[in-house]
Amino acid sequence: MNNTFELSDAQELNLAGALLKNPERIDIVREIIKPEDIRLIKVRNIYEAVLSLREQGLDIDTVTVGDELERHNKLNEWGGRLHLQQIRSEFRGDAPDSYAWKILDYSAKRNMMEQFSTGASWANNGRDSNAIRNDMIQRLTNVRTPNSKADKHSMTAGEALSALYDNVTNGRSDFVPTGFIDLDKLFYGGLLGPDFTVIAARPGRGKTSLLLSIALHAAKVGKRVLFESLEMSNEQIMMRLVAAETGIPFGALLRGKMTTDEWDKFHEAIEWMEKLPLHLNDMPAITVNGIRQNYRKIEAVTGKPDLIIVDYLQLQGADGDYKVREQEVASVSRGLKGMAKEFDIPVLAAAQLNRAVEQRSDKRPTLGDLRESGAIEQDTDNVLFIHPSDVETKQNIAELICAKHRNGPTGTIELVWLGSLTKFENAQTRIFNTKEMEYA
Numbered sequence: 001m002n003n004t005f006e007l008s009d010a011q012e013l014n015l016a017g018a019l020l021k022n023p024e025r026i027d028i029v030r031e032i033i034k035p036e037d038i039r040l041i042k043v044r045n046i047y048e049a050v051l052s053l054r055e056q057g058l059d060i061d062t063v064t065v066g067d068e069l070e071r072h073n074k075l076n077e078w079g080g081r082l083h084l085q086q087i088r089s090e091f092r093g094d095a096p097d098s099y100a101w102k103i104l105d106y107s108a109k110r111n112m113m114e115q116f117s118t119g120a121s122w123a124n125n126g127r128d129s130n131a132i133r134n135d136m137i138q139r140l141t142n143v144r145t146p147n148s149k150a151d152k153h154s155m156t157a158g159e160a161l162s163a164l165y166d167n168v169t170n171g172r173s174d175f176v177p178t179g180f181i182d183l184d185k186l187f188y189g190g191l192l193g194p195d196f197t198v199i200a201a202r203p204g205r206g207k208t209s210l211l212l213s214i215a216l217h218a219a220k221v222g223k224r225v226l227f228e229s230l231e232m233s234n235e236q237i238m239m240r241l242v243a244a245e246t247g248i249p250f251g252a253l254l255r256g257k258m259t260t261d262e263w264d265k266f267h268e269a270i271e272w273m274e275k276l277p278l279h280l281n282d283m284p285a286i287t288v289n290g291i292r293q294n295y296r297k298i299e300a301v302t303g304k305p306d307l308i309i310v311d312y313l314q315l316q317g318a319d320g321d322y323k324v325r326e327q328e329v330a331s332v333s334r335g336l337k338g339m340a341k342e343f344d345i346p347v348l349a350a351a352q353l354n355r356a357v358e359q360r361s362d363k364r365p366t367l368g369d370l371r372e373s374g375a376i377e378q379d380t381d382n383v384l385f386i387h388p389s390d391v392e393t394k395q396n397i398a399e400l401i402c403a404k405h406r407n408g409p410t411g412t413i414e415l416v417w418l419g420s421l422t423k424f425e426n427a428q429t430r431i432f433n434t435k436e437m438e439y440a
Helices: 003-021 023-029 041-056 062-071 081-090 096-124 129-141 149-153 157-170 181-186 207-220 234-246 250-255 260-273 288-301 325-343 375-379
Strands: 196-201 225-229 278-281 307-311 347-352 382-388 397-405 411-418 423-426
Touching (some): 003 023, 003 041, 023 041, 062 081, 096 129, 129 288, 196 207, 207 225, 207 234, 207 278, 207 347, 207 423, 225 234, 225 288, 234 260, 234 278, 278 288, 288 307, 288 325, 307 325, 325 375
Parallel strands (some): 196 347, 196 382, 225 278, 225 307, 307 347
């Protein structure tokens, strides 16, 4: 037996003794480890017995644990009731949860060893290297480790208040600016994790253009952006960005028919834009788990992404089979919100509105117009609608209607639409209509 396993066994025996001495802490321990994380069969048996007694609402001590083990014909594996009492007296740790974290660490190492062995077997059998890499990333991502999901999301009130105090005292520094002045002010500085924001409109209203404007601005200020494009190719995305940035008409870029000055601008843009921390993926119908895997790849190579953008939500695939379309969209919506919380970063997604909005006399969209699922309205923290200005003299002005804002006011922002460049810009008048907040 190697040293790793010897140390693991000692921690597991300590856990058994600590649980028998402090059974009231089982609720904390079971949030950290599962029975399969325990290597020693006899310790796993006692842990399962304690869990069973807790579920039944029964007292937990050496007598009741012995009865439970006997009921499942496992008491002899412990050497009888006397051995249970010896375990309780010899391993007298007061904090079984501290042993649980160490046991989880050893369990994760054993799991990793199995995954590495599987990867080595795949390589020896001649499997494609790209497939091996992708599968290994997914497998290692699923390994539960200390200080991961459970540790990060479980806090006492005091720990949460300490984090709050630090943020309030120092101010949040992890805002992702959108580049649109009034929108950033509406969100107190920009997009912030773990908010899930949806930009919705009917087809052809500029959803992708707005997402790309935000992605480009965020990347310019050094934020790592993962852009999942389910409708356009990566090359088309970059062409849109180059057109928006250089002022070269999209059609001229598409045909390669540019003036000498435009060619100079094109080459200059290529030179600096290739250094942007912008990561594109155009896999069609990608699922939330697929996006999560892309996130992990970027995190491993360049560092944690600051923003995930999905264009668009209803084109995304669901993890699982659904016979009802609304359930499938609801699963995607919940998955995106869950991912925002898991990684504590903002997730921004486009969404389609249903046709009903065009059949009404008042064509201003409402939350009820979100296509195919009421879950989008429920899961999102913020909902923005792109709507043409109702004023005839403002034909190039689009209204960005904030219909839902979980942590602040709603209102309407005006943006300028430059059609030839497929680009939005800040309106010079910078009109922001809301009764709840005023801006200079």
